[in-house]
Amino acid sequence: MPIDRPSRVRDLFGQAGYTIDGVRDLLGPVAGAALARDEIVPAQRVTRGGTPLETLLQLFWLQVPVPGDALDFADLLALGLAERDGGEVRARLHVEPVEGTDGYVVSDLKARPGGVHLSPDHVVGQGGASANLAQLVVHRPVDNLLDLGTGSGVQAVHLSGRARRITATDLSPRALELARLSFALSGIEAELLAGDLFAPVDGREFDLIVSNPPFVISPERRFGYRESGLSGDDLCRRLVREAPRHLAEDGWCQLLANWLHVDGEDWRERVAGWVEGVDGWVGQRDVQDPAEYAELWLRDSCEVGGPEYTARYDAWLEYFERRKVTGIGFGWISLHRSGTDDVRVEELRHAVDQPVGAYVDNLLRGRPDVTPADTLRTAEGVVQEQTGPPGAEDPERIVLRQTYGLRRAAQVGTVAAALAGACDGDLPLGPLLAAIAELTGTDPGDVRDQALAVLPDLIADGFFDIIG
Numbered sequence: 001m002p003i004d005r006p007s008r009v010r011d012l013f014g015q016a017g018y019t020i021d022g023v024r025d026l027l028g029p030v031a032g033a034a035l036a037r038d039e040i041v042p043a044q045r046v047t048r049g050g051t052p053l054e055t056l057l058q059l060f061w062l063q064v065p066v067p068g069d070a071l072d073f074a075d076l077l078a079l080g081l082a083e084r085d086g087g088e089v090r091a092r093l094h095v096e097p098v099e100g101t102d103g104y105v106v107s108d109l110k111a112r113p114g115g116v117h118l119s120p121d122h123v124v125g126q127g128g129a130s131a132n133l134a135q136l137v138v139h140r141p142v143d144n145l146l147d148l149g150t151g152s153g154v155q156a157v158h159l160s161g162r163a164r165r166i167t168a169t170d171l172s173p174r175a176l177e178l179a180r181l182s183f184a185l186s187g188i189e190a191e192l193l194a195g196d197l198f199a200p201v202d203g204r205e206f207d208l209i210v211s212n213p214p215f216v217i218s219p220e221r222r223f224g225y226r227e228s229g230l231s232g233d234d235l236c237r238r239l240v241r242e243a244p245r246h247l248a249e250d251g252w253c254q255l256l257a258n259w260l261h262v263d264g265e266d267w268r269e270r271v272a273g274w275v276e277g278v279d280g281w282v283g284q285r286d287v288q289d290p291a292e293y294a295e296l297w298l299r300d301s302c303e304v305g306g307p308e309y310t311a312r313y314d315a316w317l318e319y320f321e322r323r324k325v326t327g328i329g330f331g332w333i334s335l336h337r338s339g340t341d342d343v344r345v346e347e348l349r350h351a352v353d354q355p356v357g358a359y360v361d362n363l364l365r366g367r368p369d370v371t372p373a374d375t376l377r378t379a380e381g382v383v384q385e386q387t388g389p390p391g392a393e394d395p396e397r398i399v400l401r402q403t404y405g406l407r408r409a410a411q412v413g414t415v416a417a418a419l420a421g422a423c424d425g426d427l428p429l430g431p432l433l434a435a436i437a438e439l440t441g442t443d444p445g446d447v448r449d450q451a452l453a454v455l456p457d458l459i460a461d462g463f464f465d466i467i468g
């Protein structure tokens with residue numbers, strides 16, 4: 001019987017306590033935060049005891065050589081995860097536990113300033129973006145999952161408990177090789193396919209498609225994990241355009257994306273125009289100006305202060321200038337095949353409740369028709385804020401704000417504000433609107449028209465629920 005090295009490595013990790021909690025407890029908040037900033041000295045100080053967990057942390061996270069007899073390294077060496085160097089062992093790859101699962105992912109060693117350099121086929125490990133996507137993904141069991149651009153396989157590992165069948169694709173053979181290792185270490189079965197975007201799954205449909213694609217918009221394709229070589233934001237546009245053909249009925253496609261803000265063009269229309277034949281929900285989480293953007297990605301590839309830094313920075317700015325780019329949006333795109341084809345694009349640059357995936361399928365409600373016969377209830381957790389000059393009888397501005405979920409805010413008039421105070425699910429709108437007209441001395445027809453004009457959006461945004 002062949003030796004099952006991946007499961008032996010899993011046992012080794014389990015016995016060492018090499019889990020997310022184990023790593024967090026050992027590092028503590030200071031060394032953990034420093035490591036997230038690529039500073040290893042504090043972590044070095046708390047991992048000197050020689051325990052198996054400390055050894056694994058030094059090996060895979062600090063990427064420093066460890067004594068050759070500190071652990072039984074045989075399986076790590078045989079799988080190519082580490083190598084002997086004289087009397088010491090050093091990591092060849094980065095192996096890390098995955099939050100919320102029993103799985104592990106394998107990626108290339110982390111590039112750090114002054115340390116390992118990125119190669120064009122670098123396979124990136126877990127980071128802010130991958131965690132962000134994992135939190136966005138809808139919480140429902142699915143029959144079949146496609147992880148497009150799987151890289152280390154992290155999204156598939158995250159979703160392995162929820163998907164009966166997993167297909168993971170990547171353009172990079174090296175990424176597929178490491179994803180295969182990740183799946184073996186995690187005890188996951190997955191179909192691995194090589195190819196560009198949806199080409200490897202031509203003619204197939206999925207219940208869930210997730211992708212953290214190489215969305216970085218840059219003058220040239222230097223690193224395949226982040227840059228596609230397509231012009232501007234064409235990669236994300238193509239993904240959004242092509243995904244619906246691969247979505248089963250009631251299926252979801254969720255991805256991270258970057259898009260251009262071009263002078264004289266509405267970014268919302270640009271992105272909304274990508275979505276065809278499905279419901280779409282786009283949330284812009286951040287916008288950077290061209291200089292911030294170039295700096296971010298030059299920092300990501302540890303090139304700050306390097307010999308080509310200035311030339312690359314300049315070329316990046318030139319690229320944006322030629323395209324009249326004023327900013328670059330970062331955000332989420334969710335597509336849902338539900339048959340209604342509503343598209344919603346919104347600004348979400350504030351903190352939202354995570355994981356969004358726990359409630360995302362409630363966010364794509366369409367704008368309902370509302371009549372005075374409907375009974376509404378103000379959604380739980382909606383608060384009202386009023387601002388205006390001190391002592392003024394009437395506020396200048398009234399805002400309804402959600403204290404949960406996406407924490408949306410809506411500026412409203414006095415009628416909608418009064419309804420938010422009155423809608424408790426008892427009376428239909430008709431009598432409530434009549435009472436508001438009487439109390440405010442306003443024409444009942446005007447009150448009704450105002451209410452019916454704004455309620456569909458407020459209901460679609462989750463400020464009110466129709467309960468009858």
Ligand SMILES: C[S@@+](CC[C@H](N)C(=O)[O-])C[C@H]1O[C@@H](n2cnc3c(N)ncnc32)[C@H](O)[C@@H]1O
Pocket residue numbers: 123124125126127129130133148149150151152153154155169170171172175195196197211212213214224225226227228
């Ligand atoms: C940012 S990494 C994402 C890795 C991983 N899924 C995650 O969430 O961390 C993007 C991945 O897409 C792959 N990729 C790049 N261009 C591609 C293309 N045209 N088709 C499919 N995959 C591609 C890269 O090789 C890389 O593994």
